[in-house]
Amino acid sequence: MAIKETDIQIAICGSAGDGTIAAGSILKHAMANAGYRVIAFDTYPAEIRGFGKCIARVRITSEPVYSLKAKSDVLISLNDSHAIPHVGEVRNFGAVIYESAPITALAEGEHISGHIRPGQLPYGIAVRAISERATGANRSRNLVVLGFLAGHYKMPCEFFRDAIASKLGTKGNNVIQNSVAAFDAGVEEARGSYRFDQVKLNDPPPRTAREVAILTGNEAVVRGCLDAGIDAYFGYPITPATTIMEGLAKELPKRGKRMLQTEDEIAAISATIGAGYAGARAATATSGPGLALMAEMLGLGVMAEVPAVIIVSQRGGPSTGMPTKTEQSDLNMAVFGGAGDAQRIVLAPTSVEGCYYCAGKAFEIAETYQTPVIVLLDLYLSNRFESVMFSEERGFNLNAGKRFQKPGGKRYRRFEITSTGISPRAIPGQPGGIDGDSL
Numbered sequence: 484m485a486i487k488e489t490d491i492q493i494a495i496c497g498s499a500g501d502g503t504i505a506a507g508s509i510l511k512h513a514m515a516n517a518g519y520r521v522i523a524f525d526t527y528p529a530e531i532r533g534f535g536k537c538i539a540r541v542r543i544t545s546e547p548v549y550s551l552k553a554k555s556d557v558l559i560s561l562n563d564s565h566a567i568p569h570v571g572e573v574r575n576f577g578a579v580i581y582e583s584a585p586i587t588a589l590a591e592g593e594h595i596s597g598h599i600r601p602g603q604l605p606y607g608i609a610v611r612a613i614s615e616r617a618t619g620a621n622r623s624r625n626l627v628v629l630g631f632l633a634g635h636y637k638m639p640c641e642f643f644r645d646a647i648a649s650k651l652g653t654k655g656n657n658v659i660q661n662s663v664a665a666f667d668a669g670v671e672e673a674r675g676s677y678r679f680d681q682v683k684l685n686d687p688p689p690r691t692a693r694e695v696a697i698l699t700g701n702e703a704v705v706r707g708c709l710d711a712g713i714d715a716y717f718g719y720p721i722t723p724a725t726t727i728m729e730g731l732a733k734e735l736p737k738r739g740k741r742m743l744q745t746e747d748e749i750a751a752i753s754a755t756i757g758a759g760y761a762g763a764r765a766a767t768a769t770s771g772p773g774l775a776l777m778a779e780m781l782g783l784g785v786m787a788e789v790p791a792v793i794i795v796s797q798r799g800g801p802s803t804g805m806p807t808k809t810e811q812s813d814l815n816m817a818v819f820g821g822a823g824d825a826q827r828i829v830l831a832p833t834s835v836e837g838c839y840y841c842a843g844k845a846f847e848i849a850e851t852y853q854t855p856v857i858v859l860l861d862l863y864l865s866n867r868f869e870s871v872m873f874s875e876e877r878g879f880n881l882n883a884g885k886r887f888q889k890p891g892g893k894r895y896r897r898f899e900i901t902s903t904g905i906s907p908r909a910i911p912g913q914p915g916g917i918d919g920d921s922l
Contacts, residue, residue, distance in 0.1 A: 485582045486767075488544075488546065488685065489519065489540070489543060489544055489545040489683070489684055489685045489687070490543075490544045490545070490548075490552075491542070491543045491556050491557070491636075491682055491683075491684060492540065492541070492542040492543070492551060492552045492554075492555045492556050492557070492560070492852070493509050493540070493541050493542075493543070493555060493556065493557045493558075493559065494539070494540045494541075494555040494557070494558050494569065494572065494573075495510075495511065495538070495539045495540075495541075495559045495561065495625075495628075496536070496537070496538050496540060496559065496560055496561065496562065496565050496566040497536075497537055497560070497561030497562040497565060497566070497625070498526065498534065498535065498536065498561070498562040498565055498571055498741045499528060499534050499536075499537055500534070500878065501537070501561040501624065501625060502561070502622075502623075502625035502626075503527075503537035503538065503539055503561055503625065504525050504537055504539050505561075505625060505650065505828075506539060506540055506561075506625040506628070506629050507523060507525060507540070508539070508541020508582070508646075508650060509607065509626075509629060509643060509646045509650055510539070510541050510629060510632075510643075510646075510698055511523045511541045511868055511870070512646040512649065512650070512697055513638075513639070513642040513643040513645070513646040513812065514541070514543045514632075514638070514642070514870075515638045515643045515695050515697050515870035516642050516645065516646070516695060516696075517638075517687055517688075518687030518688065518690045519543045519544065519687045519870070520543070520545065520546060520547050520548065520869075520870055521541060521542070521543055521544075521868070521869060521870040522541075522542045522544075522548055522549075522550070522551065522698065522835075522867065522868070522869045522870075522916065523539065523540060523541040523542065523867065523868040523869070524551060524863070524866070524868070525537070525538070525539050525540075525868075526538040526540075526542050526868075527541075534567070536562075536565040536793070537565075537627040538569070539566075540555065543684070544870040545685065545687060545688055546688075547834065547836075549834055550834055553572075554572060554573065554574035555572055555573055555574070555577065556573070556574060556578070556680075556682045557573070557577060557578045557579075557580065557632065557682060557723055558570065558572070558573045558577070558578070558579045558580070559580045559581075559628050559632065560579070560580065560581040560582065560595050560647075561582075561624060561625060561628065562593055562915070563593065563595040566581070566595055566779075567595050570595065570598045570599060570603070571600070573600075574718055575602040575605050576602060576603070576604065576680055576681045577603055577604070577680060577682065578603070578604050578605075578606055578680040578682060578797060579595065579599050579603055579604070579605050579606065580606045580607075580608070580628060580631060580632065581595045581596065581605070581606070581607055581608075582607070582609070582610045582624075583607030583609055583610075584607055584609040584610075584611065584612055585611075586611060586725045589615050589883035594851065602687065604679045604680045604755060606631075606635070606676065606853040608627075608628075608631055608676075609670075609674055610627050610628055612626060612667070613627045613665075613668050613669065614626075614627050614665050616663075616668065617661075617664045617665045617667070617668035618661040618664055618665050619661075620661075623661065623662055623664075624664030624665075624732055625738070626647070626662050626665040626666045626669065626857075627665050627666070627668060627669040627672075628669060629643065629666055629669060630643075630665065630667060630668060630669020630670040630671075630672070630675075631669040631670070631671055631672050631673045631676075632669075632672025633666075633669070633672040633673075633851075634669065634670035634671070634672070634674060635676055635678065636682060636684045637684060638684060638807070640666075640667075640670055643666060644663050644666065644828070645658065647662050647663055647666060648663070652832055655778045657908050661717065664847070666803070667838065670702045684707055689715055690718070691872075691874075692872035692873055692874060693869070693873055693874055693875070694872075694873040695870055695872055696870070696871050696873065697868050697869070697870055698835055698868065698869065698871050699835065699865065699866055699867060699868055700796075700832075700835045700838040700860055700864040700865045700866065700867065700869075701723070701724070701727045701730065701796070701838075701860075701865045701866070702730060702770070703724070703725075703835045703836065703838040703839040703842070703871060704727050704794055704838050704839070704842040704858070704860070705727055705730035705731055705734065705842075706839055706842075707838065707839040707840065707841070707842030707843040708731065708766060708792075708842050708843070708846075709731075709734055709735075709738070709848065710843055710879055711764070711842070711843035711844075711845075711846045711847070711879040711881070712741065712846070713731070713735070713764050713765070713766055713792075713846065714740055714741070714758070714763035714764045714765060715730065715735075715740060715741040715742070715743075715754075715755075715758045715764070715765045715766075716731045716735060716740075716741070716742045716743070716765070716767065716768075717742075717743050717745050717750070717751045717752075717754035717755050717758070717764050717765065717766075717767050718742075718743075718744060718745065718746055718751050718767050718768055718769070719744065719745050719746070719748050719750070719751050719769070719773065720744070721748070721769055721770045721772065721773050721799055721806075722770065722798060722806035722807070722862075723770065723796045723806065723862040723865045723866060724768040724769055724770050724773075724794060724795070724796040724865065726865075727768040727794055727796075728742070728744065728768060729896070732744075744819070747766075747776070748767075748769055748773035748774075748776040749776050749777065749780065751767045751769070751773075751777075752767055752776075752777040752780040752781065752784075752791075752832070753780050754767075754793045754856075755767045755793070756780055756783060756784045756789050758789055758791075759784070759789045759790045759791040759849075760787070760789045761910065761911060762911075764790075764846050764850075765791055765792070765864070766791070766792035766793070766794065766845075766846075767791075767792075767793055767794070768793070768794035768795070768796065769793070769794070769796075769797060769860065770796050770797060770798050770806070770813075771795070771796065771797055771800045771801070771810075771812070771813045771816070772800065772801075773819075774793075774795050774813060774816055774817065775816065775822070777793070778816075778820050778821060778822075779822075781793070781820075781821055781825070781827075781855055782821045782822050782823075782825045784854065784855040785821065785825040785826065785827070785855060786825070786904065788853040788854060788897075788898070788908070789853065789854075789855070790846075790849035790850045790852075790853055790854065790855070790858055790884065791849060791855040792842070792846055792849055792855070792858065793846045793855060793857045793858070794842065794857075794858045794860065794916050795813060795817060795859050795860065795864055796860040796861060796862060796864075796865040797809070797810050797811055797812065797813045797859070797860065797861040797862065798810060798861070798862045800812065800813075807862070808862070809861045809862035809863040810861065810862075811861050813859070814829075814831075814859065814894075817829050817857050817859050825911055826854075827854075827855070827857060828848055828849075828852065828854060828855075828856045828857070828864055829856075829857045829858075829859055829910075830844070830845060830848075830856065830857070830858045831858075831860075832858070832860065832864070833864075834864075834865070834869060834870055835867065835868070835869035836871045836872070838860060838864065839857075839871060841858050842858055843879040844878070844879070845858050846883070847879060847880045847883040848883075850882075850883040850884035851883045851884065851905070852905065853884070853906070853908055884908060895909055895915060895916050897909070
């Protein structure tokens with residue numbers, strides 16, 4: 484029997500402090516663990532402000548997709564003033580879930596029910612009252628609406644309870660129990676609701692993956708680098724690539740490897756090329772402005788035939804005042820941004836799973852062809868979440884380089900012409916390699 488396709492997008496909109504992003508996180512982890520494909524993107528204000536609009540968008544599908552939809556199927560409002568501008572982003576016959584019993588009188592036009600369009604279907608529930616009955620407080624409104632969502636669309640509730648426990652595991656059993664109680668109260672509320680909308684959730688396809696992980700593109704790059712046996716990372720903070728350095732800073736020391744934050748991007752690429760010359764698997768990450776500064780040393784890496792990996796997450800430019808906007812405008816610089824005939828190998832993944840595999844394969848390609856390799860992302864791909872299905876085998880070659888093996892009496896020639904077009908490569912200090920007798 485053929486599996487019917489599922490494709491649902493849910494937008495949760497609220498203010499900082501409403502638990503909007505936490506609700507989105509629980510939703511995407513629950514549905515990914517249930518076997519669905521998930522792609523998600525969170526929008527939130529600068530954390531230093533402590534207030535402002537937050538939106539968690541989650542697309543749930545039975546097959547891989549590569550972006551969010553233009554229109555959501557469901558909008559959940561945790562704050563009407565923030566959610567009202569997004570009512571128009573709900574498709575016809577989509578659903579709007581909102582608080583039906585505000586605790587204060589609202590001026591005309593301030594309640595979202597007055598903005599729901601013809602063809603959109605309203606579901607008003609007393610979110611605050613349900614939370615207070617279930618937990619004695621109204622702080623769990625986000626979990627009540629998640630429960631209503633799960634119950635209304637017959638989502639697998641056990642995965643939500645597991646995701647809640649995982650998300651709140653550090654806060655103690657009492658918090659977890661209250662949160663699950665709020666979720667269950669929302670599920671119970673949904674049992675008394677009648678479905679008017681046409682949103683459908685079919686069974687997920689059979690699960691074949693050994694492991695399912697929810698990762699951003701940058702987190703997938705970190706994991707790909709680690710699984711490919713990276714030895715050293717050199718970087719300078721720059722949005723949106725900084726979290727790659729932060730992730731490797733946590734993990735590399737555990738493996739006896741090195742991470743160094745340099746004084747600028749020129750130092751970062753110089754150290755990366757130097758480490759590659761010395762035989763280490765080395766990488767750096769940057770964005771467009773940093774890539775511009777790295778151009779000269781990248782040319783040296785090509786000329787000297789030194790393997791290195793450079794992750795470039797594109798952002799708005801050319802100014803440095805647009806780091807929170809995504810662009811894909813550094814392609815020409817990545818492919819052609821070098822002096823003379825400095826050819827480049829550039830990999831451009833289209834999904835978070837692709838970020839993982841491109842990051843790992845980049846080290847193989849760099850060593851095989853003895854040249855810098857650029858992995859080209861953008862801000863949206865770096866920061867969006869996806870469910871990634873991991874199989875048993877990663878398949879990364881941890882020793883892909885053509886190393887010089889000195890036969891008896893043969894002199895070493897670094898740039899010797901061979902039948903494959905790839906010259907033998909000796910590491911500094913290797914016996915019979917780069918020494919006075921071989922020059």
